[in-house]
Amino acid sequence: ETGVTQTPRHLVMGMTNKKSLKCEQHLGHNAMYWYKQSAKKPLELMFVYNFKEQTENNSVPSRFSPECPNSSHLFLHLHTLQPEDSALYLCASSQPRASGTEAFFGQGTRLTVV
Amino acid sequence: SQQGEEDPQALSIQEGENATMNCSYKTSINNLQWYRQNSGRGLVHLILIRSNEREKHSGRLRVTLDTSKKSSSLLITASRAADTASYFCATGGGNKLTFGTGTQLKVEL
Secondary structure (H helix, E strand, O other), rough: OEEEEEEEEEEEEOOOEEEEEEEEEEEOEEEEEEEOOOOOOOOEEEEEOOOOOEEEEEEOOOEEEEEEEEEEEEEEEEEEOOHHHHEEEEEEEEEOOOOOOOOOOOOOOOEEEO | OOOOOOOOEEEEEOOOEEEEEEEEEEOOOEEEEEEEEEOOOOOEEEEEEEEEOOEEEEEEEEEEEEEOOEEEEEOOOOHHHOOOOEEEEEEOOOOOOOOOEEEEEOOOO
């Protein structure tokens, strides 16, 4: 248990559905992230939030919409996804130190788009 | 862009043997981290080595860093079946970590 909780663990959705992924941490971290992990590819950083403000959007399509209402919660709203969006979506948190610091990951949400 | 690249992509060894994984990166770094991922689960931080360090130990793990060659290695000694997982190196300043594709380690009984 890393202290970062993601729900749901598994999600199957149609291309016309709207769903949301949730991430929660109570580690006192002020930076939260969404990563996408597809088979045979490196982890892709999608979004970074520092102190609830989005500081990084790595050219993510608008069908993925993040929301960070406070430093402990992060959401990823999904709508009109494509089958190629099927992947493991990982949330992480850390302290935003310039010298680099350990990131704590959730267990991920396995998303399947049908 | 991908910063770290692990080698080999896959490694299969017998329990009790040592496992060595390598990571090469492209740009200057402040530190390099190694993470482990069990199948279909989240990543777990193993060790962080700073650019002014050459070697670091944590239990059965030994990490080396050669900034002149832009490379790092992770050695797992006396491997166990429970060490079966994917191992990733990560680089990046601040809170923007960039991961490689990982090494899949399988430790057989």
